[in-house]
Amino acid sequence: MDVLxxxxxxxxxxxxxxxxxxxxxxxxxxxxxxxLPGLGPQSAxxxxxxxxxxxxxxxxxxxxxxxxxxxxxxxxxxxxxVNIPGEAASVVxxxxxxxxxxxxxxxxxxxxxxxxxxxxxxxxxxxxxVAGAPIAEFALRFGPPEYFSLMCLAxxxxxxxxxxxxxxxxxxxxxxxxxxxxxxxxxxxxxxFTLSFTVLMDGVGLIPMIMGLYGVTEVLLNIERGIQRxxxxxxxxxxxxxxxxxxxxxxxxxxxxxxxSVLGMLPGAGVVLASFLSYAVERKxxxxxxxxxxxxxxxxxxxxSANNAAAQCGFIPLLTLGIPANVATTLLLAALVLLGIxxxxxxxxxHPDLFWGTIASMYxxxxxxxxxxxxxxxxxxxxxxxxxxxxxxxxxxFCMLGVYMINRNVIxxxxxxxxxxxxxxxxxxxxxxxxxxxxxVIAPIFENAFRQSLILSLGSLSTxxxxxxxxxxxxxxxxxxLVPLVPQLRTVLGRLKE
Amino acid sequence: xxxxxxxFAVVWSAIGLAVCAGATTYGLGSLGQPQPGLFPFVVGAGIxxxxxxxxxxxxxxxxxxxxxxxxxxxxxxIVALAILCLYALAFERLGFAVCTLLLFVAxxxxxxxxxxxxxxxxxxxxxxxFYVAFEYGLKVNLPRGPxxx
Numbered sequence: 001m002d003v004l005x006x007x008x009x010x011x012x013x014x015x016x017x018x019x020x021x022x023x024x025x026x027x028x029x030x031x032x033x034x035x036l037p038g039l040g041p042q043s044a045x046x047x048x049x050x051x052x053x054x055x056x057x058x059x060x061x062x063x064x065x066x067x068x069x070x071x072x073x074x075x076x077x078x079x080x081x082v083n084i085p086g087e088a089a090s091v092v093x094x095x096x097x098x099x100x101x102x103x104x105x106x107x108x109x110x111x112x113x114x115x116x117x118x119x120x121x122x123x124x125x126x127x128x129x130v131a132g133a134p135i136a137e138f139a140l141r142f143g144p145p146e147y148f149s150l151m152c153l154a155x156x157x158x159x160x161x162x163x164x165x166x167x168x169x170x171x172x173x174x175x176x177x178x179x180x181x182x183x184x185x186x187x188x189x190x191x192x193f194t195l196s197f198t199v200l201m202d203g204v205g206l207i208p209m210i211m212g213l214y215g216v217t218e219v220l221l222n223i224e225r226g227i228q229r230x231x232x233x234x235x236x237x238x239x240x241x242x243x244x245x246x247x248x249x250x251x252x253x254x255x256x257x258x259x260x261s262v263l264g265m266l267p268g269a270g271v272v273l274a275s276f277l278s279y280a281v282e283r284k285x286x287x288x289x290x291x292x293x294x295x296x297x298x299x300x301x302x303x304x305s306a307n308n309a310a311a312q313c314g315f316i317p318l319l320t321l322g323i324p325a326n327v328a329t330t331l332l333l334a335a336l337v338l339l340g341i342x343x344x345x346x347x348x349x350x351h352p353d354l355f356w357g358t359i360a361s362m363y364x365x366x367x368x369x370x371x372x373x374x375x376x377x378x379x380x381x382x383x384x385x386x387x388x389x390x391x392x393x394x395x396x397x398f399c400m401l402g403v404y405m406i407n408r409n410v411i412x413x414x415x416x417x418x419x420x421x422x423x424x425x426x427x428x429x430x431x432x433x434x435x436x437x438x439x440x441v442i443a444p445i446f447e448n449a450f451r452q453s454l455i456l457s458l459g460s461l462s463t464x465x466x467x468x469x470x471x472x473x474x475x476x477x478x479x480x481x482l483v484p485l486v487p488q489l490r491t492v493l494g495r496l497k498e
Numbered sequence: 499x500x501x502x503x504x505x506f507a508v509v510w511s512a513i514g515l516a517v518c519a520g521a522t523t524y525g526l527g528s529l530g531q532p533q534p535g536l537f538p539f540v541v542g543a544g545i546x547x548x549x550x551x552x553x554x555x556x557x558x559x560x561x562x563x564x565x566x567x568x569x570x571x572x573x574x575x576i577v578a579l580a581i582l583c584l585y586a587l588a589f590e591r592l593g594f595a596v597c598t599l600l601l602f603v604a605x606x607x608x609x610x611x612x613x614x615x616x617x618x619x620x621x622x623x624x625x626x627x628f629y630v631a632f633e634y635g636l637k638v639n640l641p642r643g644p645x646x647x
Contacts, residue, residue: 051636167552171510174544178517181541185524185534192534195521216582223609226571389610390620393602396582397628404589405638413586421579429506447537460529496593 003129010356014364019357020056024061027365028372033080034090035380036391041071043395045331046214049207049338050402057339058354062361062488064335065315068328069121069362072311073369076113076304077380080106089271089307092279096292096299103295110377111239112297113251113371114178115367118370120305121370124312125362127261132348132359136320138171139345143212144452145463151446154323156477158330159435166484168431169440176436178323179204180443185449199411206334208403209440210414212419213433214331215399219392220424241297256305263306264313264325271310271326278306317356320345322445327371327434332442342445347471503556510549531618577608593643594632598625 006185013019033044043139052060075090080097092111100109142150159169182193183203194200231486241249260274281294292299313323320342324330336343341351348355373435426433439446457463465471518539527533538556581604606612612620633636639640 054636100635163533165552167548167555169543171548171552174541174548175510175513177546178513178538181538188534189522190534192524192538193517220575220578223574224571225576296561387610389612393605393610394624396578396599397624400582400589400638400640401628401632402587405632405636408639410590411585413589414548415577417582417586420582424575427504429503429507450537451532454529454532459528461529 006133006352006356007129007360010358010360013058013353013357014062019055019059019361019467020364021363022059022063023066023281023361024368026066027070027443029063030067030072031074031077031369031372031376032383033067034074034076035383036171037387041068041328042214042331043218044071045328045335046065046210047398047402049331049335050208050405052335053338054408057336057351058357060335060356061332061358062337062365065362066365068332069308069365070307070369071119071312072121073114073373074119074380075307076300077110077373077377078384080109080113080300082380082384086213087276089186089311090304090476091130092275092303092461093271093300095279096294096296099293099295100300101296105295107239108241108294108297109300109346111355111374112241112282112301114239114373115241116249116253116256116301116305116309118366119253119370120309121312121366123257124261124264124309125359125366127265127313128316128362129359131265132316132320132355135316136345137350139321140343142469143467144148144449144456145470146465146473148449148453149319149443149470149477150323151449152488153477154442155435155439156480157328158324158438159432160480166481167429167436171440172431172433173435174428176439177438177446178444180440181210181447183449186444186448193333196443199407199409204440205403205406205415206338208405208416209419210331210334210437211399212416213437215395215425216416216420217423217427217433220420222388223392239377244250246296250296252278252302254279254286254307256302257309259307260309260311261313264310265316269313271307274306274310276305277301283409291404302394304489315358315362318343319347322347324438327437330434330438330441332381334437337441343472384403398409439455500523502621507549507556508551511546511553513541514547514549517545517593534645536615574609578605581605581608590641591643593645593647595625595629595647596645598628 014023029044029048030041033041040119045054045064048064048067052064055063064237072089076093076097079090080101082093093227097109097113100106159166159173178193180203182200184191184201201382256274256278259278260271263274263277279292279302281298282296282298283289286292286296286298288296310325313328315325317325318329318332322333322345333343341347341354398414399416403416404410405480406412423433426436453463454461463470464474508524519542521535521537521539521542524535525533525540526539531646559600581601588600590619592600594605598620602624603617604615606620607614629640
């Protein structure tokens with residue numbers, strides 16, 4: 001498939017003034033939430049969900065995608081200057097980035113993070129451009145059993161990524177699948193589990209649920225922790241890295257980019273793993289591993305490149321297969337559903353504007369981020385001084401008005417608060433709610449694929465394992481389920497031998 | 499003492515059982531002709547099985563890390579939730595403007611530790627900004643109280 005004409009069409013869409021504006025707002029907002037500890041890309045996407053239904057779907061996704069990859073840029077600022085990661089993927093940047101800042105080298109640390117992010121992000125988008133359409137074309141061969149197996153795999157990889165316990169992750173996913181069945185049955189129109197509430201006839205609202213779980217729960221957890229932070233007082237200095245800095249960073253940027261691209265494409269591997277692995281690789285390969293933890297620029301360049309490449313490549317499974325690579329892309333999937341677009345391999349053909357427009361907007365957004373980030377560092381430092389105590393009432397009000405806007409019904413606020421409490425309890429008892437959200441989003445497609453597969457195979461469950469693609473996907477899922485059991489099996493075998 | 503992990507797993511089991519019971523009322527059908535209840539029944543059964551095994555595992559391990567305990571500022575969470583519930587209760591009765599002003603004052607005073615003067619001033623400012631943004635910017639009809647705003 002010759003991608004150039006499609007990409008050019010994508011640029012036509014992305015360079016429309018309205019889309020340029022939404023892209024700018026997205027990357028600016030993303031950087032802002034990346035900078036602010038306690039607010040991540042998830043919270044920002046969640047806060048924007050009620051508003052996007054009024055936008056053109058292409059503009060909405062361009063903006064939300066910008067928020068996501070923009071936050072990867074912003075996250076490094078907080079890690080370097082405050083030693084608190086703005087978002088999870090920047091945790092490792094704290095180690096050497098903040099040490100550099102304490103040594104008066106905050107400028108080069110911020111500069112190399114921005115340049116590395118730009119290089120890696122652009123490479124990731126190029127990969128998405130080249131690989132996206134062929135993967136989607138291949139996935140067009142999927143029938144209901146393949147879809148069912150693919151979604152099983154997507155759920156299990158997400159559980160692997162987010163959950164501390166596989167069993168709890170599976171419980172959470174099953175709960176999400178149940179929530180997704182509430183409302184009218186898609187085939188017969190029969191109401192299920194609505195408890196005679198009219199508001200539940202269309203199912204549990206995705207926006208109140210997501211805003212409750214990600215908005216309210218996060219605020220409650222942050223209030224409980226009582227966030228304290230101090231901004232580094234040293235002068236930031238020149239943001240342009242020296243020749244020596246570039247020499248030390250070139251190889252880590254290249255390795256981080258490759259590592260992040262590969263891990264980003266795998267559903268579930270995600271940006272956090274990419275940055276951690278990159279740090280480990282750089283430390284292992286360094287001639288001076290003793291410098292790591294004391295301000296090694298390679299410890300900033302590698303992970304920052306890796307997380308940006310992974311963030312961009314995370315769009316490959318999302319846009320081509322309709323399965324998210326991490327929590328933030330799960331929310332983007334939810335956004336697509338809210339906009340009335342069913343994410344699937346058909347997306348490339350049915351919504352070329354959206355597919356190619358989003359890809360092209362990422363090139364534009366990456367340039368915007370580079371141009372924005374370096375001159376705006378001073379402003380971000382000021383933003384970091386805004387206490388969380390002043391931010392959280394605004395976040396809570398945004399959440400409440402956001403859900404109220406949907407149907408102008410106060411019940412939506414109660415549903416959101418209910419999910420806020422559920423999410424808080426789940427977090428306190430070590431249950432992750434990301435699998436719940438993904439399961440609820442995919443539940444209608446999942447159930448449909450399950451029922452269609454059974455009807456087509458005349459009730460034979462073997463249909464899932466006799467078709468090669470479906471069997472391969474299920475085998476991968478089974479393998480992932482069995483991996484955590486390996487240590488336990490070893491212990492049992494060891495005892496048996498004794 | 500029963501660890502929170504066990505209690506929570508038991509709650510999940512009960513939810514799973516309720517889902518199974520509810521699903522049977524919609525008809526399960528057969529594998530060849532599945533009815534609306536089949537999928538939720540399978541999901542409910544999955545929750546019961548997983549939650550039961552989780553309860554057993556927690557019971558054996560006494561899982562101290564999963565006990566439901568409030569953190570250092572735990573009481574602040576309860577206060578925040580109480581304020582939010584009151585806001586939801588009063589939202590359509592007292593109207594957006596009054597409720598939002600009270601919400602900000604309460605949150606700033608009770609949770610952010612700010613003085614009355616700051617809380618009222620910041621609350622007024624935030625209320626006006628949000629009112630203008632939503633009522634005029636986004637054209638959302640916000641609820642009005644007995645005073646017409």
